[in-house]
Amino acid sequence: MENDMGWMNAPHSMGTTIIAVQYKDGVVLGADSRTTTGVYVANRASDKITQLTDNVYLCRSGSAADSQIVSDYVRYFLHQHTIQLGRPATVKTVAKLIRELSYQNKSNLEAGLIVAGWDKYEGGSVYGVPLGGTMLQLPFTTGGSGSAYLYGFLDQAWKDSLTKEEAEDLVVKAVSLAIARDGASGGVVRTVIINSEGVKRNFYAGDKLPTWYEEIAPGISPLESLLSGPAPMVDTR
Amino acid sequence: MFATGIAEEDRKGSYVDRSISRPCNFEISQQSPVTHTQYPYVTGTSVLGIKYKDGVLLAADMAGSYGSTVRYKSIHRLKAVGSHAVLGASGEISDFQQVTQYLDELVLNDYMWEDGNKLGPQEIHSYLNRLMYNKRNKFDPFWNSLVLGGVENGQKYLGVNMIGVHYKDNHVATGFGNHLARPMFRNEWREDLTLEEGVKLLEKCLLVLFYRDRSSINKFQIAKITEEGVVISEPFALKPNWDFKAFHNPTLGADGSW
Numbered sequence: 001m002e003n004d005m006g007w008m009n010a011p012h013s014m015g016t017t018i019i020a021v022q023y024k025d026g027v028v029l030g031a032d033s034r035t036t037t038g039v040y041v042a043n044r045a046s047d048k049i050t051q052l053t054d055n056v057y058l059c060r061s062g063s064a065a066d067s068q069i070v071s072d073y074v075r076y077f078l079h080q081h082t083i084q085l086g087r088p089a090t091v092k093t094v095a096k097l098i099r100e101l102s103y104q105n106k107s108n109l110e111a112g113l114i115v116a117g118w119d120k121y122e123g124g125s126v127y128g129v130p131l132g133g134t135m136l137q138l139p140f141t142t143g144g145s146g147s148a149y150l151y152g153f154l155d156q157a158w159k160d161s162l163t164k165e166e167a168e169d170l171v172v173k174a175v176s177l178a179i180a181r182d183g184a185s186g187g188v189v190r191t192v193i194i195n196s197e198g199v200k201r202n203f204y205a206g207d208k209l210p211t212w213y214e215e216i217a218p219g220i221s222p223l224e225s226l227l228s229g230p231a232p233m234v235d236t237r
Numbered sequence: 238m239f240a241t242g243i244a245e246e247d248r249k250g251s252y253v254d255r256s257i258s259r260p261c262n263f264e265i266s267q268q269s270p271v272t273h274t275q276y277p278y279v280t281g282t283s284v285l286g287i288k289y290k291d292g293v294l295l296a297a298d299m300a301g302s303y304g305s306t307v308r309y310k311s312i313h314r315l316k317a318v319g320s321h322a323v324l325g326a327s328g329e330i331s332d333f334q335q336v337t338q339y340l341d342e343l344v345l346n347d348y349m350w351e352d353g354n355k356l357g358p359q360e361i362h363s364y365l366n367r368l369m370y371n372k373r374n375k376f377d378p379f380w381n382s383l384v385l386g387g388v389e390n391g392q393k394y395l396g397v398n399m400i401g402v403h404y405k406d407n408h409v410a411t412g413f414g415n416h417l418a419r420p421m422f423r424n425e426w427r428e429d430l431t432l433e434e435g436v437k438l439l440e441k442c443l444l445v446l447f448y449r450d451r452s453s454i455n456k457f458q459i460a461k462i463t464e465e466g467v468v469i470s471e472p473f474a475l476k477p478n479w480d481f482k483a484f485h486n487p488t489l490g491a492d493g494s495w
Binding site: 102107131136 | 275277278301306311330331
């Protein structure tokens with residue numbers, strides 16, 4: 001009886017695939033849209049890319065509650081910080097705040113976070129803040145359960161000095177590949193591009209996403225093959 | 238029954254493992270204390286250290302493992318502290334980052350005194366020891382094994398620290414390095430090693446660790462500390478040797494063998 005009810009009480013978790021890539025003039029963030037409660041998909045269209053300031057966004061993975069509360073606190077701090085500073089916060093400052101909360105509360109949090117954005121001092125930058133609260137600045141990074149399936153792909157496909165189009169293409173491909181193999185990732189691919197000109201959100205679903213090995217795109221109805229009768233028996237002797 | 242403050246299981250005499258390796262445990266009862274021990278998440282493997290003729294050499298690879306996955310491959314595990322010391326860390330990287338933050342503040346405050354004195358490796362190691370031991374006593378340790386190498390007034394210093402246990406030697410290692418590198422050091426270390434000999438010895442050990450430690454990668458840094466100061470090398474790779482005749486066809490004539 002108790003084991004049966006486990007799925008009802010399982011915490012909301014974002015199985016998730018998240019990724020952020022730095023390109024020449026900015027950053028591209030990407031994520032899937034599946035939130036699960038045990039095996040049930042609680043939200044199939046979640047938005048895991050959260051705004052922290054005008055120029056810095058956060059990719060959230062792990063416990064939905066934990067990542068949301070961390071992002072809420074940091075947004076609150078940054079609001080005050082921006083007013084006091086008199087100019088937009090740098091990506092590094094945002095990352096350090098995220099890191100501080102993640103690290104100091106490491107025994108109580110399960111959130112894998114990626115901070116990415118653009119500021120006028122460093123241009124585009126990407127910071128990974130995995131479980132435990134390590135903070136690492138990297139040219140690109142992934143997170144969530146789906147990221148396990150992307151190490152090989154990115155080792156091969158990532159290169160230095162990407163253009164904006166190449167970076168977004170890489171992000172969409174990566175998230176889509178992870179969705180193909182990770183049960184905890186799914187739905188649509190959301191991307192956010194941040195550069196000196198501002199922020200652009202994109203949405204990729206259904207036929208806008210590539211199909212991979214053993215996947216089929218929706219197309220011909222099975223009716224076509226069902227309407228004809230069974231194939232005649234053939235004597236193959 | 239509840240007044241003594243001794244946990245039920247302990248009182249009954251059965252063995253209860255309350256060692257530091259157990260993960261976080263919040264028990265809101267009068268009987269057991271709140272413990273904050275942790276799991277490590279992103280970890281670094283061995284750090285090696287040797288004294289040589291002109292000073293001290295430290296070596297470490299650049300991997301940050303996440304369980305069995307080699308998740309990050311450009312982690313700097315050797316950090317300069319002040320002008321004449323280098324700290325190498327294995328274990329949880331976030332804790333290492335916090336320790337370096339404390340040390341940077343320590344060195345900065347020392348600098349701002351402008352009193353003509355400067356913290357040397359011996360003093361920094363003392364501070365580190367207090368830091369580690371105090372956290373350990375609160376059941377909230379820095380999950381690291383730290384190696385501090387430095388030169389102060391012509392005296393070479395090489396010490397290791399974890400959970401507040403600290404010791405010094407002519408050659409040290411953490412983790413796997415203790416099992417693979419120390420025996421090699423014991424055979425080949427001398428007081429008057431030149432820089433070239435020291436680096437070669439470290440490279441020999443690093444290669445063995447790459448062969449035999451699954452958490453290591455073929456990407457390393459070596460730090461040199463002398464009277465002149467600190468130099469940390471650019472990342473480099475070693476040339477592994479797989480070309481043994483015995484490796485080409487090991488299961489020939491022994492089907493099912495590996």
